[in-house]
Amino acid sequence: MAIYYSEEHEWVLVEGDTATVGITQHAADQLGEIVFVEQKEAGDDFEKGDEIGVIESVKAASEIYAPVDGEVIEANEALADNPGALNESPESDAWIYKIKLSDASQLEDLMDLDGYKALIG
Amino acid sequence: MSDAPKRTPLYDLHVELGGKMVDFAGWEMPVQYPMGIMGEHKQCREKAALFDVSHMGQVILKGDNVGEKLETLCPQAYATLKEGKARYGFFTNEDGGIMDDLIVSNAGDHYFVVVNAALRHQDIPHMQANLDGVEVTEIFDRALVAVQGPAAENVVGDLCPAARDLKFMETTLAEIDGVQCRISRLGYTGQDGYEISIPEADAIRISKLFLAHDDCEPAGLGARDSLRLEAGLCLYGNDIDQSTSPIEASLSWAIQKRRKEEGGFPGAARVQKELAEGAAKKLVGIKPEGRAPARQGVEIQCTEGNSIGAITSGGFGPTVGAPVAMGYVSAGHGEPGEKVNLIIRGKVQPAEIVALPFVTQNYKR
Numbered sequence: 001m002a003i004y005y006s007e008e009h010e011w012v013l014v015e016g017d018t019a020t021v022g023i024t025q026h027a028a029d030q031l032g033e034i035v036f037v038e039q040k041e042a043g044d045d046f047e048k049g050d051e052i053g054v055i056e057s058v059k060a061a062s063e064i065y066a067p068v069d070g071e072v073i074e075a076n077e078a079l080a081d082n083p084g085a086l087n088e089s090p091e092s093d094a095w096i097y098k099i100k101l102s103d104a105s106q107l108e109d110l111m112d113l114d115g116y117k118a119l120i121g
Numbered sequence: 122m123s124d125a126p127k128r129t130p131l132y133d134l135h136v137e138l139g140g141k142m143v144d145f146a147g148w149e150m151p152v153q154y155p156m157g158i159m160g161e162h163k164q165c166r167e168k169a170a171l172f173d174v175s176h177m178g179q180v181i182l183k184g185d186n187v188g189e190k191l192e193t194l195c196p197q198a199y200a201t202l203k204e205g206k207a208r209y210g211f212f213t214n215e216d217g218g219i220m221d222d223l224i225v226s227n228a229g230d231h232y233f234v235v236v237n238a239a240l241r242h243q244d245i246p247h248m249q250a251n252l253d254g255v256e257v258t259e260i261f262d263r264a265l266v267a268v269q270g271p272a273a274e275n276v277v278g279d280l281c282p283a284a285r286d287l288k289f290m291e292t293t294l295a296e297i298d299g300v301q302c303r304i305s306r307l308g309y310t311g312q313d314g315y316e317i318s319i320p321e322a323d324a325i326r327i328s329k330l331f332l333a334h335d336d337c338e339p340a341g342l343g344a345r346d347s348l349r350l351e352a353g354l355c356l357y358g359n360d361i362d363q364s365t366s367p368i369e370a371s372l373s374w375a376i377q378k379r380r381k382e383e384g385g386f387p388g389a390a391r392v393q394k395e396l397a398e399g400a401a402k403k404l405v406g407i408k409p410e411g412r413a414p415a416r417q418g419v420e421i422q423c424t425e426g427n428s429i430g431a432i433t434s435g436g437f438g439p440t441v442g443a444p445v446a447m448g449y450v451s452a453g454h455g456e457p458g459e460k461v462n463l464i465i466r467g468k469v470q471p472a473e474i475v476a477l478p479f480v481t482q483n484y485k486r
Binding site for chain 1: 152153157158159343347412413414416436437439444466
């Protein structure tokens with residue numbers, strides 16, 4: 001298992017050719033209190049940089065961008081009833097997608113934890 | 122004029138309290154404090170919240186017959202506004218559109234006017250140019266602090282007993298901890314409360330006295346916006362602007378009977394015509410059925426799929442516990458209970474037109 005981070009403040013936890021994707025605690029803190037999450041469905045495929053969902057906080061709507069190419073295996077349905085979980089545990093229970101990776105070499109473009117920490121200062 | 126955002130007399134207090142500062146209409150203002158927008162919103166509905174609204178323009182009008190002269194710019198009955206009373210109103214343009222909304226108070230030897238932050242540079246020259254024989258003076262040395270919520274009477278009244286005797290839309294001068302302040306029982310949250318004009322040198326100290334009350338916490342612009350939206354109150358620039366008439370904006374309640382009949386204000390012909398025949402569109406409350414907030418610009422369709430309008434303000438209503446919105450729908454639509462569709466990011470989301478406000482106002486009348 002290895003964990004990667006994107007400049008769009010997502011984490012990607014890789015296990016073989018699948019991964020779990022979510023937003024970082026830093027992102028959740030910046031967004032403020034989250035009240036709604038719009039997700040893609042299982043089977044939807046996407047390319048790196050595509051908008052793959054929207055997170056609405058009390059302040060504003062923010063897009064989720066795909067950190068890599070892939071296909072949705074599962075969207076975390078618990079977020080529909082409890083979007084606030086994204087503020088409480090964005091890096092564990094409140095994951096957003098489980099995905100199948102199309103091109104594992106794209107992971108090399110992402111950051112490790114030290115790189116991400118340097119990004120957010 | 123410098124591009125750097127200006128700071129209110131309470132700036133240092135916002136920083137001390139952990140306020141997250143943003144540029145709003147040229148002012149560096151707290152959007153929220155560590156409690157968060159949701160908590161601050163509920164604090165105001167359940168207890169009391171303190172807001173810095175010093176970015177708004179405070180103006181003193183002095184001269185003879187100021188109220189009558191204001192009637193040439195506004196459709197409100199300001200000539201008959203009694204001393205010690207305040208009244209919500211707006212400047213209209215020649216086409217009957219709304220130039221800005223404002224609060225006018227009759228302070229006895231002068232009138233006290235509060236206008237929107239972003240429009241002080243329009244409104245003050247407008248009054249100077251059109252109110253003959255009236256001295257129009259913008260005040261820069263006073264903070265304006267709002268204390269709002271069911272506990273506001275205790276928060277303010279414990280320091281200033283005279284505040285308890287005021288009713289909704291009444292104003293007085295009174296001392297708070299030895300400092301003379303103008304205290305008005307009004308606000309823009311849908312709650313009972315006060316707006317207090319305080320000399321800038323004393324603003325932080327007096328604000329801290331309010332905040333020392335167990336029931337009072339600071340709240341920022343984020344909560345202010347969700348509170349006024351749930352209360353069904355218009356935000357200038359979103360819900361009303363130079364093109365919208367007061368009748369379209371469902372503000373006919375704010376035009377007194379005599380003015381509706383007599384006219385005599387800019388754009389009166391359009392306003393009277395719309396009163397008689399109805400307006401081309403009207404502002405209504407809209408409650409999305411799902412959880413997706415409908416924000417400004419979202420298209421409103423009738424259930425047959427034709428476009429009938431757009432959302433002008435929308436978001437999550439913390440007290441309602443669901444998304445709430447306001448928007449314009451064309452004539453023939455807009456009865457409470459009517460089902461509509463909202464087009465949010467290309468998806469159809471069902472919604473219903475509802476009567477405003479979303480929460481019961483609890484003013485002390």
